[in-house]
Amino acid sequence: MGGIAANxxxxxxxxxxxxxxxxxxxxxxxxxxxxxxxxxxxxxxSMRESVLSGDPRFKSYAILQDGEMQGYVLIARHKNKQAYDTSGEISIYLRPGSGGQGLGGKALSFIEERASELDFHVLVATVCSDNEPSRRLFTRHGYEQSALFKEIGNKFGRWLDIASYQKII
Structure with missing residues (x-):
């Protein structure tokens, strides 16, 4: 799914x-x-479970540049309760060194288009507050911060916050 762009x-x-x-x-x-x-x-x-769910609405896509994988983008179940069925959680992971080339924005536009085709109403992205590039990416593309959870995780000996961003599509 998805076409090859001029680039x-x-x-x-x-x-x-x-x-x-x-x-x-x-x-x-x-x-x-x-x-x-x-x-x-x-x-x-474990990764197979995450990216190959088998559900026709929750899919993962390789981001390919000239046929080489530069990362992946996915839309996953936001919550496993029926009332959330029109909400999806999106994630983008780029190969180290692939950032700063506009791939994240193009992947975000692609997954939003797919989500719209699949009748999603809201997309949610949850990012570590330290992840300034992702925070900028989502706000640049019309996502609003809808939650902030302080000191919710501990990694590398540090307490970390997460922020959730959402967009009604």
Missing amino acids: GLSFMEIGEEHLAEVVDIYNYYVLNTTVSFHTVPLDSA
């Missing part, structure tokens, strides 16, 4: 063939940053 950017639904790269990208953030609140790297089985 060689495309989005492809994640399959088994992408799983090892997805694990590598995500585990970089686990081991080196506060972007993920996991403290132990995920294995392929």
Whole structure:
């Protein structure tokens, strides 16, 4: 799903063939940053559960630049209760070194379009307050901060806040 743009950017639904790269990208953030609140790297089985849900509405997509994976974007279940079925939680993870090229904004636009096609009403993104690039990305694209949870996680010996951003699409 998704077309190839003039600049060689495309989005492809994640399959088994992408799983090892997805694990590598995500585990970089686990081991080196506060972007993920996991403290132990995920294995392929755990990552498979996250990105290959089997639900036709909650999908993950590889971000490809000239055929090479630069990251992934996903829309996941926000809460597992029926009244939330029109809300989705979105995440974007870029390969280290791929930031600053506009890929995050293009991935966000792509996943918003997919969410609209799938009749989502609200998208939510939750980011560590330390993650200034993600906070700027979401606010630049019309997301409003809707929550702030102080000292909700502890990683690398530090208490960390998370902020939730939402957009009605």
